[in-house]
Amino acid sequence: MFDVVAFDADDTLWFSEDSFRKYETQFVDTVAPYVPVGVDIKAALIATERKNIDAYGYGVKSFGLSSMEAAITLSNGEIPSYELQKILHGVREHLTEPVRLFDGVAEVLAEVSSQFRTILITKGDLAHQTRKVETSGISHHFDHVEIVLEKDPATYAHVLKSLDINPKSFCMVGNSMKSDILPVISIGGFGVYVPYEILWELDHAEHPTANADRYVELETLSLVPEWLAQQHK
Structure with a gap:
């Protein structure tokens, strides 16, 4: 049924969003003394991130730039430079923190890659994502690693065409309905949705009504090898 199995990286193979939540909290605590009472600082930060996606893309650097902008805007330019330096230090710390794999990831990948052509498709900053993959x-x-700016139907179609992969024989495993499942099933592929308990606010999406038979939801990544084996019986 499948010739190629692809995996997402962030919050599918390793922890990611929990670190963003940590630095979001630090941002709120840093900026709060300079912002009027009652202002939803986190909501303002997320709105700034949303506005800047087209210009900055995804990832820690984008988050950092939006954090600096939001801090200056929310404080009406009154936040001291040493507080901005604190935010910048957090961004550097975030960029250099070690990769923390989910339990059992290495075993799952070893089993899947022994049976299928296996690739990684992740989005975000090229330098940061490359470092995470390499370390x-x-x-x-x-067999192949693809770091993309966006995960939409056009991007998936381009990647599959460049790798000579028939969408009907392609299976994508990931934690994001918006980025890993919906675009893949829309081009004729299959999705394996493995949700993580924390999801970035800008990555929320409803479960599909069309092509709903083109994806399955599994509770943990450890169930993926057995599920794949069942599809080939």
Whole structure:
């Protein structure tokens, strides 16, 4: 049924969003003394991120730039430079923190890659995502790694065409309905949705009504090898 199995990276293979939540909290605590009471600082930060996606893309650097902008805007330019330096230090710390794999990831990838052509498709900043892949200890399981600016139908179609992959024989495994499942099933592929308990506010999407038979939801990544094996019986 499937010739190629692809995996998302952030919050599918390793922890990611929990770190963003940590630095969001630090941002709120840093900026709060300079912002009028009653202002929803986190909501303002998310709105700034949303506005800047087209210009900055995704990832820690984008988050950092939006954080600096939001801090200056929310404080009407009154936040001291040493507080901005604190935010900048957090961004650098975030960029250099080690990759933390979910339990059992290496075993899952070893089993899947022994049976299928296995690739990684992740979006975000090229330098940061490349560093994470290279230091993760699992890159040898992938026949190909693709780091993209966006995960939409056009991007998936382009990647599959460039790798000579028939969408009907392609299966994408990931934690994001918006980025990993909906665009893949829209071009004729299959999605395996493995939700993580924390999801970025800008990555929310409803479960599909069309092509709903083109995806399955599994509770944990550890169930993926067995599910794939059942599809090939």
